Amino acid sequence: MAQAAWEIVSGDGPLIAAAIHDGHSVRPNKKPLLAISDAARLTEQDPCTGFWTTIAPTRIVGKRSRFEFDLNRPREKAVYVHPADSWGLKVWHTELPSELVDESLRLYDAFYTEVEELLETLIVQHGRILIYDLHTYNHRRKGPYAEHDDAELNPEVNVGTGTMDRQRWAIVVDRFLMDLREYDYLGRKLDVRENVKFFGGHFAKWIHQRFPEQVCVLSIEFKKFFMDEWTGAVDQVQSTAIKSALAATTAGVLSELKRL
Numbered sequence: 001m002a003q004a005a006w007e008i009v010s011g012d013g014p015l016i017a018a019a020i021h022d023g024h025s026v027r028p029n030k031k032p033l034l035a036i037s038d039a040a041r042l043t044e045q046d047p048c049t050g051f052w053t054t055i056a057p058t059r060i061v062g063k064r065s066r067f068e069f070d071l072n073r074p075r076e077k078a079v080y081v082h083p084a085d086s087w088g089l090k091v092w093h094t095e096l097p098s099e100l101v102d103e104s105l106r107l108y109d110a111f112y113t114e115v116e117e118l119l120e121t122l123i124v125q126h127g128r129i130l131i132y133d134l135h136t137y138n139h140r141r142k143g144p145y146a147e148h149d150d151a152e153l154n155p156e157v158n159v160g161t162g163t164m165d166r167q168r169w170a171i172v173v174d175r176f177l178m179d180l181r182e183y184d185y186l187g188r189k190l191d192v193r194e195n196v197k198f199f200g201g202h203f204a205k206w207i208h209q210r211f212p213e214q215v216c217v218l219s220i221e222f223k224k225f226f227m228d229e230w231t232g233a234v235d236q237v238q239s240t241a242i243k244s245a246l247a248a249t250t251a252g253v254l255s256e257l258k259r260l
Helices: 037-045 048-053 098-126 170-182 201-209 238-258
Strands: 006-008 015-018 058-062 129-137 159-162 190-192 215-223
Touching: 006 098, 015 048, 037 159, 048 058, 048 238, 058 159, 058 170, 098 129, 098 190, 129 201, 129 238, 159 170, 170 190, 170 215, 190 238, 201 215, 215 238
Parallel strands: 015 058, 015 129, 129 215, 159 190
Antiparallel strands: 006 058, 159 215
């Protein structure tokens, strides 16, 4: 039996944490068609982000691999067809049958319908909503033994705000950036910058288009400095410290959300 495609846990308050690329499973009827290995898929997914969502009372966690369907891309690009869609990686042995593509797109549509219903409910309850849209990104693409990518172009934390009306949400965004930068992360400060590497994906864009005045999505990308992106080995001390750093920002940003 296939694993559920996502999990939504509803709780009290206006804060949501989402990890839509946390999943690794693939439907049994599609898995035999995969040309890409489990290890290669894991390299391009977002380990630990589901764990980090536990800082929020309401959580959205993807359970399926982005290589089955990608919840952070527009519908017409949600199923990777050509290597150009997936960083040059060959995903499928042969062209996917249309019925399998359609099956994935039905799940994609159902996810967005459920998220929309969740947001509408929380907006009625709280007026404005804040979402931590959690992701990770690679910085050793040249190989497992190559030098890390230039740190000047690859901050430890990239906060994407390119899909929102930045001025409308300025006090919330600025408070998040300030508090995360000031957090004592294992005896040092994190390198936190805005819109250097990523600006926010389709998930954030879709939400901001539908709820521009009610929902603020911070697309938070952690560089995989807390793990080996090639083997998948995670430094649990650092992963837990990242979760604590995120948790430490919530009180401040929620206080700013109330001021709007």
